[in-house]
Amino acid sequence: MTFTRPRTRREVGGLIAASAAMIAVPAVLRAQTAARVVVIGGGFGGASCARALRKADERFDVVLVEANKTFTSCPQSSEVIAGLRDIGAQQFGYDKIAAEGVRVVLQAATLIDAPAHKVTLADGTTLDYDRLVLAPGIDIDFTALQGYDEAAATVMPHAYKAGEQTVLLRQKIEAMPDGGTVAIAVPANPSRCPPAPYERASLIAYYLKTRKPKSKVLILDAKDNFSQQKLFENAWQQLYPGMIERIPLSQGGRVTGVDVATHTVITEFGNYNPEVANIIPPQKAGRIAQLAGAVDRTGWCPIDAATFASKLVPDVHVIGDACLGGGIPKSAGAAQAQGKACAAVITRDLTGATSEPPPLTGVCYSLVAPDYAFSLSGVYQPKGDLFAEVEGGKTSPVDAPPATRTAEAEAATAWFKALTHDAFG
Structure with missing residues (x-):
């Protein structure tokens, strides 16, 4: 996305910094x-x-x-x-x-x-x-998957609202023995940031490759196809051969529920007992x-x-x-x-x-390793009650050289700095 730096801040008399209670205007x-x-x-x-x-x-x-x-x-x-x-x-x-x-x-x-x-x-x-x-x-829809509620999220974190859940998932992966499996349940669209679960799978695989090389990542997916699929799958073959397995919707990948007591992830065609379960349920406003x-x-x-x-x-x-x-x-x-x-x-x-x-x-960037990323950009205009993509699908080529992937990883860092600076000053 294109961003402009904020204009010089002007101090406003009579207004003070944020507090837990509303501050009256003069x-x-x-x-x-x-x-x-x-x-x-x-x-x-x-x-x-x-x-x-x-x-x-x-x-x-x-x-x-x-x-x-x-x-x-x-x-x-x-x-x-x-x-x-x-x-x-x-x-x-x-x-x-x-x-x-x-x-x-x-x-x-x-x-x-x-x-x-x-x-x-x-x-x-x-x-x-x-x-x-x-x-x-978004809010997590805790009614969407049988057995998955707020208490279950303390055992099988969703980590899709950043903060405590993010740290909890990291701690569970760090505590997992080498040779274990991290399962990621991916919901159908609409969902927050559709490429994010696949970026997450990639970076977890990076951690496992460097720290616990006998381990695997299992993606249980409620979709058959996903954004930038060829780019992700090509990166997985290059960087993490044999470490990431994805089961799509048509092969029984949709998660329908969990059993926290037995640490079981339930799908339409079979159950799984991973050492770490990252359950991303459907969401709502x-x-x-x-x-x-x-x-x-x-x-x-x-x-x-x-x-x-x-x-x-x-x-x-x-x-x-x-x-x-x-x-x-x-x-x-x-x-x-x-x-x-x-x-x-x-x-x-x-x-x-x-x-x-x-x-x-x-524009959004997907990081699959510290020095490997790709991007997707678009321009959108109103069309009736929804937005239509008028200039879209601009993505990195699948056969881009390593230097391009490294440059995009650097661009991802710059993008995040611009995004947060623009929003929060």
């Missing part, structure tokens, strides 16, 4: 405010949207509501699992966003009263809004989107792709992984692009600005 500034926009969710989409709104019009009272003091990034978290990176390198705070004039409220939003335009926070206080942006990311009434029977949020406006709730916009997006992937880069475009739409609607939202461009 009366003089509030009187000059054009509108209040509340953004719920401080990930790549929400943080980028809040910053873009504040830069677009300093009269906006922009409030970013986030339950956690620290955001932990999913991109590059597979490097943490493989022992290549510390979890601290994945974590970002909100002080710089607050210093730019965005009010950061470190509380969970617990209720949305859409007719009254009010958000209720965990401490019982409420926020009025003129526009509301929901950027809740984050809980606050459900509470707002913005979720339909699919578990995701239908929107007007041109404006990100909810099809179900007025004056509410939804961005990022929670959306029914069509051709645009559920990825950090896409969420960030949507956050900026949504901010432009809201600014246009509230101020009469004539500028068009920026194009939705995105």
